[in-house]
Amino acid sequence: MAKRIYLIGGSKGGVGKSMVTMATVDYLQQQGETVLLIESDTGNPDVWKAYKETTETELVNLDDADGWIQLVNLCDSHPESVVVVNSAARNNQGVSAYGETLNGTLAELKRTLITLWVINRQRDSLELLKEYMDAIPNAIIHVFRNGYFGEEKKFELYNGSKLRTAIEERGGKSVTFPDLADRVSDDLYSKRISIAAALQEFPIGNRAELSRWRTEVRKVLDVIVDE
Numbered sequence: 001m002a003k004r005i006y007l008i009g010g011s012k013g014g015v016g017k018s019m020v021t022m023a024t025v026d027y028l029q030q031q032g033e034t035v036l037l038i039e040s041d042t043g044n045p046d047v048w049k050a051y052k053e054t055t056e057t058e059l060v061n062l063d064d065a066d067g068w069i070q071l072v073n074l075c076d077s078h079p080e081s082v083v084v085v086n087s088a089a090r091n092n093q094g095v096s097a098y099g100e101t102l103n104g105t106l107a108e109l110k111r112t113l114i115t116l117w118v119i120n121r122q123r124d125s126l127e128l129l130k131e132y133m134d135a136i137p138n139a140i141i142h143v144f145r146n147g148y149f150g151e152e153k154k155f156e157l158y159n160g161s162k163l164r165t166a167i168e169e170r171g172g173k174s175v176t177f178p179d180l181a182d183r184v185s186d187d188l189y190s191k192r193i194s195i196a197a198a199l200q201e202f203p204i205g206n207r208a209e210l211s212r213w214r215t216e217v218r219k220v221l222d223v224i225v226d227e
């Protein structure tokens, strides 16, 4: 079966791209997939740091053509791996300029590109999504309302937008990504370990919360990945 490329986007810093990337890698590994993680946030490679011990990872700068070429070559040389790309806050311009390089090779690579676009409740989050849709017109994009910023109904701007209609008409889904208790997410970040490792090492209360969150994440990703 053709393997996928999951590109985690959202463009803005702090919307939760790294959280969604970690959750996606963790989910795919639980499904028995071999994952190749591409960390493009070279300035703050947080997911790379947390996963480099247990997962094949590459640091690739997607701000220029070289990085996109490298990404395509890595996809080609890892035909058995699902590729997960954590994009950096500044990558929208790179994506707009070079996304076609990737897009144009998908048929030959025998891969599909699935974008998981993470949003907060602010307008610029949607403007950046619109820009991305225009740059890669036939991309399948699922929108992740990050529950860290409030419950689903508080994402009024997105929920009532034409953009949402456009996303869903293209086959994309709108989902809500679960919120993890702050003390556990803070621990995950400061210790720089994977979700699976944290489930071994954290104190029992923290593990219970992480495990609850992982179950909620699985329900969300089941909807996206199972198609």
Ligand SMILES: Nc1ncnc2c1ncn2[C@@H]1O[C@H](COP(=O)(O)OP(=O)(O)O)[C@@H](O)[C@H]1O
Pocket: 010, 012, 013, 014, 015, 016, 017, 018, 019, 020, 089, 146, 147, 148, 177, 178, 179, 180, 181, 182, 185, 186, 189
């Ligand atoms: N779903 C979530 N649950 C708990 N904390 C979150 C969640 N999403 C984001 N955060 C918090 O917000 C911070 C920024 O998220 P991060 O994933 O690093 O954003 P980005 O990669 O887009 O810059 C994280 O350090 C984490 O503490």
Ligand SMILES: [Mg+2]
Pocket: 017, 018, 041, 046
């Ligand atoms: Mg990040």
